[in-house]
Amino acid sequence: MDLRQLRYFIAVVRERNFTRAAEQLNIAQPPLSRQIQLLEDEVGVPLLIRNSRPVQVTDAGRLFYEQAIQVLGRTEQMKVAARHVGIHQRRVLSIGFVASTLYGGLPILMRKLRQHAPDLDIQIVELMSTRQIQALKEGRIDIGFGRLHQSDPDIVSIVLEEEPLAIAAPVSSDIARESTPLPIEALAGQNMIVYPKEPRPGFADHVLNMFYGHGIQLGEVLEVGEIQAALGLVAAEFGMCVIPLSACQMRHDVHCRPIDGIRATSPVILSHRVNDRSEYIDLIKRLGQEIYTSDRSRPDAS
Template sequence: MDLRQLRYFVAVATTKNFTRAAEQMHIAQPPLSRQIQLLEEELEVQLIQRNSRPVRLTEAGRLFYEQSLQVLHRVDQMKNTARQAGRNHRQSISIAYVPSTLYGGLPMVVRMFRQRYPETDVHLVDLGSIQQIGELKSGRIDLGFGRIRSNDTSVARTVLREEKLVLAIPPAWPLAAETGPVNLKDLEHQKLIVFPKEPRPSFADDVLGMLHEQGVKLAEVHEVRELHAALGLVAAEVGLCIVPAAARLRTDLVYRLIADEKATSPIILSHRLNDDSWYIVAIKQLIVEMYAQNPPWLDFQTNAFPSGLTADGAGAPFPADVEDLK
């Protein structure tokens, strides 16, 4: 097996067509097909179903495709690192995020990283949680901070904390008359604003799924593209909105903590499986240090932490060691 065969296979898997793959790789189709056949013979397993149009991957082929992407990305990384070292270029990493993480710890972590590693450039990319998975596998980003859980086995995920959810309420509405926690059942027959409208699945689907599990029937669901628009519509008395606790942005609204135990949204750090790049360990270590500083948005009332956490002398929860974040 060699890298050329992997590149040929990835081209076929991506284009779903041998002819287009051959054109993409600047090779005639017969030798390309032969190389993939030799690859299958070496692996002793069929990777591609050739009798379908477009061509399809077998289950083994799908798994091999994901791993091939990782191998080729790692090779490209090695080339770029060597070239940068030879030319004395700065290293750069790309970190994707969902916008709501900007109201919690992400800005602080990035700021600490830049101070600690000034020779490394950090590029931040606004990207949905599910889209982060594909971009990690393709090598376009190096780390992702999202909120949606995924079962993709080629990506490693660490839940940094479970952020509790609050209900944003127009001040004149009856639910704003009290200040204590509110139950999801209290949203029965209410108008609800959810975000983001797209791409899906997203935080909106988590919220709607949570209400469905509780059997809550809404009067109306209004979908908007982003958090600021959602809170603006709450201020306009269009409806209510469920948001992460750190995203209580408007001062002209009433916010009530949602009492239900499952009314949380995880902050999830994702990276490629088996990626041992130095910056992953560095980011996790900085998160440990950030938690230890007990920043204002990090508290027991609005955050729940995974097992294996301890508290410092001031009572602030944080991982005892970076090993707890692996």
């Protein structure tokens, strides 16, 4: 088994077609089919179902596909790390994040990370929570800060905080007359703007499931791409929007109130690969737990 065979197999799975995979790899189809057959012979079980259109993946093939992505991702990381060490460059750490975490403790964590590791080159990538998992497994990021629980056996996830949720309402609405916590039942029948429209499942599903879990029927539900668009539509009186409490600072032309209800929170989740033993992963975990369990409103939190 060699890395070329893994790349070939991944291409076939992604394209679901030998011809398209061969074109993508810039090789003829017969050699591609031969290499996949050799790979299956070595593994000892079928990985693909060839007599279907499109090509289907067996259960063993799905497992092998996930592992192959990780192997290639780690191989690329090895090359980059060796290159940096060989030419005496700084270490690189890639961090994925969802935009809403920037309104909470993540900027503080980044500042403290730079203080503790001044020689570390930090690269940040904005990624939805579900896409962070794949990016971790492919080696494109080293750590992720998201808001959705996942159960991938190759990923370690730590909940740093269960952040309260708030309702953002038009300033002209009755709800905007007070700032006290709002019982979630008071939102029954309200038009709701949720984000992101994709990928799914996402934060939008988390919000809708919270309402459904309380037996609350909403009015019209409008899906948009991101939080800025959602809050803009709230300001324009198209409806209301549930956001993390820390994001209430984003606009001054909407009114926010904390939501009082069971599961009216959104987790901030730190994720990394199971076998990643980097000293920087341990440092970020320690800093994250310190920051998210402290009162960030205090001057010494920064």
